[in-house]
Amino acid sequence: MASEQQLTAIKGAKVLMVGAGGIGCELLKTLALSGFQDIHIIDMDTIEVSNLNRQFLFRKSHVGQSKAKVARDAVLRFRPHISITPYHANVKDPDFKVDFYKQFNVVLNGLDNLDARRHVNRLCLAADVPLIESGTTGFLGQVTVHIKGKTECYECHPKPAPKTYPFIHCIVWAKDLLFAKLFGDKNQDNDLNVRSSDATSSSEHAEDVFERKKGEGIELYGRRIYDHVFGYNIEVALSNEETWKNRNRPRPIYSRDVLPFEQIQQNGNVDKNLVADDPSSVSAMASLGLKSPQDIWSLKDNSRIFFESLKLFLVKREKEIGNLTFDKDDQLAVEFVTAAANIRASSFGIPLHSLFEAKGIAGNIVHAVATTNAIIAGLIVIEAIKVLQNDANSYRMTYCLEHPSKKMLLMPVDPFEPNKSCYVCSETPLLLEVNTHCSKLRDVVEKIVKAKLGMSCPLVMHGSALLYEVGDDLDEDMVANYAANLDKVLSGLPSPITGGTILTVEDLHQELLCNINIKHREEFDEEKEPDGMVLSGWTQSPVKEKDDNASINNGASASHAPSQAVSLEGKEDSEIEIVPVGTGSVLPGKKRKLLDISEDTVPYLSSITDETSSKNKLEEIDDDDDGDDVVMLDDGCSDGIKKKRLR
């Protein structure tokens, strides 16, 4: 039960929630039931069938509608007198300026990607509004509190850029949607659009394009599926302008453009598989003479594998069709999923992957666990109430573990101090080593300012000389001038950038400005420094640890298969390796000293302290693994940073 004081703080609060997905639905419900009365929600997406298993505010009839709006309506049904304001929009939309943030007492993130999280972090700092961050991956999760000047900001320590993340979505699409639709239960609910343009929209019984027509040849059928999912469905998606306002538009791909019809007919050599009595050894790669699973196939080869594996399923494994579920040890299934994921990746401008990599990703996908989202949402609200009461001594970052430690599944730790060399929350300049005679301004803007510093609308200045900016209100001359600058080497710019120059970069939408000291360097190691430049400053810790009790060891070697993501074996009782999860990237492992935990710090801990019962509870949920929230857990790496706790 909340105290009088807590209730007063809750009732008077105006909160912003960003994201109304897995965590967001739980969070909105918990906020409403805890007495919050003024809640604003931003979410840019519409509801999909695959969300329904865990985003419990949504029903099948809501598919296609705004998540923020439907979530609001669902909660108003049981809390009709509170105010919930939905925004069906990208949080990076310039309408959400610093003044927008200033109206809130606290911002609560339930996002699934680094880019949006960094953006919100910057605006919360600019507006001086506390931010509570969260993330989940399967059974793992965490909640962190970020208060300007008091605790570390979300970006105080660099997070490696996600490498495979967008590709994971292609794998999930190929595996859980396309493979399931073609070879699994025909009557399942599925997000794939199954109606073609010829199907009259009025007819309820319009044909399902995935059904093979009577007498239809395998090649024709394959081509129809290919053109539907990679061509027509992409065109349908493109017609919704709203979706692409802040995203890269995909390109429809049709089979005739990649592989002329004759080539599809001559595609594979099914006979090569004749020796295979065992259906499990049938392989499209063998049929096509593609040998190495490590090779990254071209779009054309992926298309050939697509047609060939489809053909082999229909010819050699006909009996299994309708009952198949994806299995990473099923060679033909992996070939099909790799090819389909790569063709989709090509459409979205995402780098293609080898069969070997795709198999690893497909086999390691961690599904969302609704209970973890619910626990994390509860913890967000607990921290939010402390923040509203300005109860700084009780702020905790809490980690939800997979296996109990000291009979606990929730690990609270003290928040950390801000990193004094963080370019986001402090004014410490960065250092860029670059060959100023070879590198162009475009390289700095793309590889450093956008990719590393996460600025979306950057402006680059040298002293008072404006070298580059983006914006809707620029006149033609300025646009031409900036375009010309982008193609000049740094030392050849109108206001030359050389060793010793201080460059100022700014993103007006994020209210972020930082200075970069330029150091000229002649040579770079192509393998280790592929950008041809090195950015530093931000990663070094300003803190010299003196107090052993306050020190955190670096997670020197943290290899984290999903089940080991939090590894306790061989560790001192009070020390644990923690991997922040659900952040849309693979994050470094960190060891953190645990607090003495009492039930005061985590009020509902007592309900899950029984080792056996809590484990069983979670394992039951594992049975329902048809969630599609995916975060790859890869090998973690140390960020090599020492941090200092607040107390």
Ligand SMILES: Nc1ncnc2c1ncn2[C@@H]1O[C@H](COP(=O)(O)OP(=O)(O)OP(=O)(O)O)[C@@H](O)[C@H]1O
């Ligand atoms: N830039 C953004 N602006 C607004 N909302 C965002 C932004 N980025 C992500 N989101 C929202 O954050 C939510 C994250 O929820 P969640 O992790 O459950 O993902 P999901 O997209 O619902 O599910 P899945 O990715 O597993 O299909 C989504 O609803 C998504 O629309």
Ligand SMILES: [Zn+2]
């Ligand atoms: Zn910071």
